[in-house]
Amino acid sequence: MPVATANSLTSVCSMQVTESGSVRVDLVGGTLDIEPINLILKDVWTLNVATGLKAHVELETTNHPGIEIHSADYNKTYRFEESELTEDNILYTDRFKEMTFVVQILHLFNIHKNIKVTLKSGAPAGSGLGGSSAMGVTLYKALARYTGAGFEVKKAVQRVKGVESRILNQGMAGYQDYFPALVGGVLALRGVEGDVIIEQHYSDELKSFLEGHIALVYSGLSRASGINNWEVYKGFFDRRPEVVEGLKAIAEISSQTRSALKEKNFKRVLELIGLEGEAREKLFPSIVTDKIRDLADELLKDGHKVGLKMCGAGGGGCFILTHNGLSNEVLNSYIFRFNMKRLDFKIEAPLPRA
Numbered sequence: 335m336p337v338a339t340a341n342s343l344t345s346v347c348s349m350q351v352t353e354s355g356s357v358r359v360d361l362v363g364g365t366l367d368i369e370p371i372n373l374i375l376k377d378v379w380t381l382n383v384a385t386g387l388k389a390h391v392e393l394e395t396t397n398h399p400g401i402e403i404h405s406a407d408y409n410k411t412y413r414f415e416e417s418e419l420t421e422d423n424i425l426y427t428d429r430f431k432e433m434t435f436v437v438q439i440l441h442l443f444n445i446h447k448n449i450k451v452t453l454k455s456g457a458p459a460g461s462g463l464g465g466s467s468a469m470g471v472t473l474y475k476a477l478a479r480y481t482g483a484g485f486e487v488k489k490a491v492q493r494v495k496g497v498e499s500r501i502l503n504q505g506m507a508g509y510q511d512y513f514p515a516l517v518g519g520v521l522a523l524r525g526v527e528g529d530v531i532i533e534q535h536y537s538d539e540l541k542s543f544l545e546g547h548i549a550l551v552y553s554g555l556s557r558a559s560g561i562n563n564w565e566v567y568k569g570f571f572d573r574r575p576e577v578v579e580g581l582k583a584i585a586e587i588s589s590q591t592r593s594a595l596k597e598k599n600f601k602r603v604l605e606l607i608g609l610e611g612e613a614r615e616k617l618f619p620s621i622v623t624d625k626i627r628d629l630a631d632e633l634l635k636d637g638h639k640v641g642l643k644m645c646g647a648g649g650g651g652c653f654i655l656t657h658n659g660l661s662n663e664v665l666n667s668y669i670f671r672f673n674m675k676r677l678d679f680k681i682e683a684p685l686p687r688a
Contacts, residue, residue, distance in 0.1 A: 351393040351480045355472035355515025356384035356682050357456045357463045359550060359654060361603075362610040363523075363588035364647030365566055365581065367508035372525035375581060379588045380523045381535075381595070383544065384514035386680035389469035391476045392452040400447050401440060403433055406454035419446040425500070438497045439470060443477045458552055462650015464511030470494045471512045487516045487687070488530060504564035508647065519684035520544075522592045534684055535595045541681045543600045548607075549655040549665050550645075550679040553626055562618050563647045580617040584610060604656040608641020615644075626653055629672045633657075638664075652677070 363380030365371065372378045396402060400415040412433050419437070423429045430437045436451065453473070457465030471494045478485035491512040499507040509530055510523055519536035569577035587610045594602040615621050621644050630642045633655070641656035657665070669676050 349395050349480070351476050353391045353472050353476035353479070354388040355468050355475070356518060357387040357389060357465050357468045358382040358511060358514035359385055359463065359548075359645060359652075359679070360510060360647070361607050361643075362591045363584065364510065364614070365508070365563055366585055366588060367510040367523060367525060367647075368563075368567055369506050369525060371567070371570060371581065373527065375585045377589045378524060378585050379592045380508075380510045381521065381588060381591055382510055382514055382523075383520050384518040384682040385463075385550075386678060386682060387456045387463065387465075389456040389465060389472045389515060390452075390454045391469070391473045393476050393480045394450045394452075396448055396450045398448065398450070401437070401445070402450040403436055404450070404452045405433070406452070407459065408432065416447040435466065435470060435498065435501055436473065438501070439473050439477065439494065442474070442493060442497070443481050443483065445477065445481070449480075458651060460555070460650055461552060461652040462644065462646025463652055464646070467494070467498060467507070467511035468515040470498060471515050475516065487513070490516065491530070505567050508563075514682075517685060517687075518682045520595070520681065522595065533592075536681070536684050539598070540595070540600065541683075544603075544681060545679060546659055547600075547604055547657055548679055549657065549669070550652060550677045551629075551655060551669055552652050552675045552677055553623065554674060555623065555651045562621065566617050566647075577617065580613060583613045584617075587613060604641065607643050607654070607656050611641060611643035614647075622653075625672060625674075629668060629674070630655070632672075633668055654679075 359382060361381045361383065366375065366378045367380040400413060400419070403412040414430065414437070418429065424437055424441050428434065436453065453469060455465035455469045457463040471490055474490045474494050475485060491509060494512060495507050495509060509525060513521055513523060513532060517532060519534050520540060522533040522535060524531040566577055570581060587606050591603055591606040594606060622642065630640060633640045638660060639658050643654045644650065645652040645654065666676060
């Protein structure tokens, strides 16, 4: 399919662009990906995987003198006229409500008319899987193709992260949520001055092991993990000892996890994921709900060795259970007994670099 140029947008030529990008599951090191915590603590890594749960974006040229956005997540279509889409309205008001993120990304490309955007985030709202971030960078990538603009992974992350941070309005957003959608695989990420180091640890052996020893579960509860994350961020710079020491402990666990991956000690990786979950719970005493704790305790009581790790740095509605190769039948019987939903956990291979 031909790619439109910026000039072709004014002539309203007919074209369509589709893109998809993986939603991530964080393994260890969330919160450590927020500047400048990543520069202050020693040997900071954040590790995550790109999953088969994907954000989807479709762009289509229209004759509408404005923009049209169809959201599968909200099951709603939004129409905004070009006259509404001033810089002041886009950047400094709440006029576009839940579509503010989308409108601001379109604004990065100066697109205010003649386009229909169809979106699906790929993750339940408030799940802690970074679905909105994955959708944001996937939209950015689609728009780069649509306009014929150049595309570079790290620049895309920086720009979309800046937009999301402005909307979050509680410190800087972390960088980990964006890369799996654009890079794929199993990632170890380390922020340095003005850059992010990306290590790819994907292998078929690791994929098979993790998929066979991790269950991804949705509790059914939506949680604002970014708000909890802000409290820890603030506590770190207020120098609250329990927060500083807690993040140091998580940094040490994340460094050990990276080493275990490099050594192909996959059983140790599982153990460390569980330990990170325990350390994070100390930072966020309410991160694990009673219902989720009861599920894990029931498994342990019945002799099944499991680890529990909430998804999202501050805890969302999803969590992972690490286990010693329990059958799907056994795992599902416990999960369904607690009226929770098991999500498909598949790890995507690395993507060709743009």
